[in-house]
Amino acid sequence: MALHLVYGGTFDPIHNGHLAIACAARDALACTVHLMPTGDPPHRAPPGADGATRATMVALAIDGVPGLVLDRRELERQGRSYTVDTLAELRSEIGPSTPLAWLVGADSLLGLPGWHRWRDLFGLAHLVIAERPGSALDAELPAELAAALQNRWTREAADLQSQPAGRVLRLHQPLSHVSATAIRAQLSAGVPTGGQLPPAVAAFIHEKGLYGAAARAPL
Ligand SMILES: Nc1ncnc2c1ncn2[C@@H]1O[C@H](COP(=O)(O)OP(=O)(O)OP(=O)(O)O)[C@@H](O)[C@H]1O
Numbered sequence: 001m002a003l004h005l006v007y008g009g010t011f012d013p014i015h016n017g018h019l020a021i022a023c024a025a026r027d028a029l030a031c032t033v034h035l036m037p038t039g040d041p042p043h044r045a046p047p048g049a050d051g052a053t054r055a056t057m058v059a060l061a062i063d064g065v066p067g068l069v070l071d072r073r074e075l076e077r078q079g080r081s082y083t084v085d086t087l088a089e090l091r092s093e094i095g096p097s098t099p100l101a102w103l104v105g106a107d108s109l110l111g112l113p114g115w116h117r118w119r120d121l122f123g124l125a126h127l128v129i130a131e132r133p134g135s136a137l138d139a140e141l142p143a144e145l146a147a148a149l150q151n152r153w154t155r156e157a158a159d160l161q162s163q164p165a166g167r168v169l170r171l172h173q174p175l176s177h178v179s180a181t182a183i184r185a186q187l188s189a190g191v192p193t194g195g196q197l198p199p200a201v202a203a204f205i206h207e208k209g210l211y212g213a214a215a216r217a218p219l
Pocket residue numbers: 008009010011012017018021103104105106107108130131132133176177178179180181182
């Protein structure tokens with residue numbers, strides 16, 4: 001059965017770094033990528049844009065991009081958007097044997113031991129880790145994380161197809177320095193964001209004046 005790959009994020013806003021990772025994972029694993037904006041993020045300050053607006057930006061960003069789709073389930077659920085709950089829900093929908101995977105950046109992986117019921121994640125899904133500048137996976141990982149990941153690492157995409165959950169794959173994609181925090185700061189300061197945003201997302205942000213962006217400011 002085809003791998004079900006989910007890419008969860010705050011996407012406040014979605015940027016070209018996100019798209020590059022999603023496309024790299026799609027190509028490496030030959031599967032559709034389900035982009036899932038978080039509703040009420042459990043771990044950070046409330047996003048600058050509400051959930052519906054962040055989902056609209058994801059839809060604009062992936063319009064016409066093969067193999068990328070939007071999953072709104074965390075926005076439609078009440079309460080905190082814990083990944084373990086999302087994966088349990090997906091697992092009950094797709095059954096026990098369909099492979100399921102969660103895509104995260106290396107910086108998110110380093111914070112994994114702080115996630116709600118984090119050890120249960122491995123019984124529900126595989127993890128696919130995208131490298132991110134400044135979050136080297138080759139450096140020593142925190143001991144409890146390293147121990148949890150030991151014996152799970154694989155270099156073979158096929159291992160994620162042949163088992164339902166529990167493996168960890170490192171994605172070797174070109175590194176991207178783009179970050180939503182930096183983009184929000186640039187927008188509010190009136191600094192052009194250059195090629196960091198998909199054009200339709202940049203136009204939407206300026207049209208709505210999101211993040212303090214001026215209407216008709218240079219993209
Ligand atoms: N440039 C990037 N390279 C690798 N991973 C990334 C990159 N940007 C985001 N990610 C990953 O994508 C997921 C969603 O990221 P998120 O929506 O928080 O974007 P962000 O740019 O990290 O935003 P913020 O600066 O607001 O934290 C996270 O797992 C994050 O690690």
